[in-house]
Amino acid sequence: MKEALDVEQLRAETPGCGAGMHFNHSGASLPSQAVLAAIWDYLRKEAIEGPMEAASGTSALLEEVRADTAALIGADPNEIAFLTSGSAAWGAAFSALPPLVAGDRILVGRQEWGGNLATMQEAAARAGARIETIPARDDGSVDASALASMIDDRVRLVSLTWLPANGGLINDAAAVGRVTKGAGIPYFIDAAQALGQIPIDVASLGCDVLKATGRKFLRAPRGTAILYVRQEFLPRLTPRSLDVLSGPIVDGVVKFRNDARRFEAGEISPALIFGLGAAIRQARTLGIGAIRARISGLSSALRDNLRGIPNVTLRDMGTELSGIVSFTVKGVPAADIRAALAERQIAIGANGVPYTPLDMTARGLDHIARASVSYLNTASEIALLSEAVADMARRV
Template identity: 75%
Template structure:
C-alpha cells in the first residue's frame, strides 16, 4: 500500500502497464480496464439494439456523469458541457464572447497553449486588437501583481494555461482570478494538465470558463473533454452555432438552452462519455488530493535522478511543480531521445515551439523532452527511465 491506495492493484487493473513504462500521461494516459469495459459494454449494446435506441435508455447514466464531473471541479451540473476535445471547448467559448474591435486587448500568460494562442491571435489580427503577455515572476510563473497593473477598460479577456504543456510549473491561477474578478474581466483557464492531477475548485479560481480533455491525468478516453461555463455569465455569451439540442426551434423561435449545454452538440458518443464518467469516479474514489501528493513525490524523484545525469538539463521552472518533467540531453534531439526510449518500451513525449510558442521563444528553446508522471507509475520505473536516459546520453 502506497499513500491511500494500492498502486500495484491499480496497475494490475490497467492493461497498458504490461506494455512498458508509460511516462506520457500529459499526452494521453492509460485507462483502467473498468473504463475500457464500460465503453465496450455500451458499444455492444449499440450493436445489438441500435445506437439511438441504446442512447434513449442511457439518459440517467449520462446525467450521473455530468453530476460527477461537476462535483470533481466544484461546479453545478448546469455549468458543465461535454465536447470532443479541449480545443473545441475553448474555441467555442472564445467565439461566444462579444466580437473584438480595434484597440481591444487580450492578456495571456507566457505559457499559453499554442492552440488557444493561435485562435486569439487570428481573431485579434482580424479586428485590429492586440495580445499582450503578462510578465512572469522570478521563478517563471505568471505574475498576478503585474497583471493588476495592466488592467484597463480595453482588456476583453485574460487567458491562462494553469499547468503548461512544456514544463513542470504550476501557475497561481487563483491569484489571477482575484485580479480579473476585481476588474470584472472575463477569465479563461486551460486546465488540460490539471484535471485529474490536482484538486480543482472553480469558485476559488474565479474563472468564467475552464476546459480540459479527459484523456490526460484523469485517465479518461480520448475524444472527451469537459467544459465549465459559469452560469452567471451565460447571458454575455453567444454560442457560435446551435443544433436541436442546444437551441431547438419551438413555435418558430430559437430556444437557446440557459445552461452550459448550449455549447454541447446533440451528436456525441455516449460510450466515451460513460467511459469518462468511470474515470471520474475512479479519481474521486482515490481522492485527487492523494493523487496529487503521489504524482508530486514521484516527479520530484525523477527530477533529482535526471539532474544527476551528465549532459541532461532539467528545464522546469516554478516554485510549485506538476507531474510534467521537461528536460534536454546535450547532443541528441528530443524526438530522437523519444524514439530511442521507445525501443526500450519506455514512452515519453517530445514537444516543440508550437505547443507553448511564447514560453519556448522567450527561453530560446526549440524542443524539449517531456516525461510526465502518473500515480500509477513506480519508483522502479523512474529508475528504469533514468538509467535509459543516462545510457542514451553517454552515447550521444
C-alpha cells in the same frame, strides 16, 4: 508509512501497464479496465438494440456523469458541457464572446497553449485587436501583480494555461482570478493538464470558463472533454453554431438553452461519456489529494535523478511543480530522445515551439523531452527511465 493508494492493484487493473513503461500521461494516459468496460458494454448495447434506440434510455445515466464531473471541480451540473476535445471546448467558448474590435486587448500567460493562442491571434488580427503577454515572475510563473497593472477598459479577456505543456510549472491561477474578478473581466483557464492530477475548485479559481480534456491524467478515453461555464457568465456567451439541443427554434425564434449545454451537440458518443464517467468516479474514489501526493513524490525523484546526469538539463520552472518533467540532452533532438526510449519500451513525449510558442521563444528553446508521471508509475520505473537517459547522455 502505508501507501495511500494500492498501486499494485491499480496497475493490475490497467492493461497497458503490462506492455511497457508509460511516461506520457500528459499526452494521453492509460485507461483502466473499468473505463474500457464502460465503453465496450455500451457499444455492445448499440450493436444489439441500434444506436438511436440504445441512446433513448441513457439520459439519467449521462446526467449522473455530469453530476460527478461537476463534483470533481466544485461546479453545478448545469455548468458542465461535454465536448470532443479541449481545443473544441476552448474554441467554442472563445468564439461565443462578443466580437473583438480595433484597440481591444487580450492578456495571456507566457505559457499559453499554442492552439488557444492561434485562435486568439487570428481573431485579433481580423479585428485590429492585440494580444499581450502577462509578465512572468522570477520562477517563470504568471505575475498576478503585474497583471493588475495592465488592466484597463479595453481588456476583453484574460486567458491562462494553468499547467503548461512544456514543463512542471503550476501557475497561480487563483491569484489571477482575484484580479479579473475585481476588474470584472472574463477569465478563461485551460486546465487540460490539471484535471485528474491536482485539486480543482472553480469557485476558488474565480474563473468564468474552464476547459479540460479527459485523456490525460484523468485516464478517460480520447474524444472526451469538459467545458465549465459559470452560470452567471453564460448570458454573455452566444455560441457560433447551434443544433436542436443547444438552440432549438421555438415559434420561429432560436431559444438558447440556459445551461452550459448550449455548447453541447445533440450528437455525442454515450460510450465515450460513460468511459469518462468511469474515470471520474475512480479519481474521486482514490482522492485527488492522494493522487497529487504520489505524483509529486515520483516526479521529484525523477527530477533529482536527471539533475545529476551530465549533459542533461532540466527545463522545468516554477516553485510549485506538477508531474510533468521536461528536460533536454545536449545535442540530441527531443524526437530522437523519444524514439530511443521507445526502443526500450519507455514512452515519453516530445514538444516543439508550436505547443507553447511564447514561453519556448522567451527561453530560447527549440524542443523539450517530456516525461509525465502518473500515480501508476513506480520507483523502479523511475530508476529505469533515469538509467536510460543517462546511457543516452553518455554517448554525446
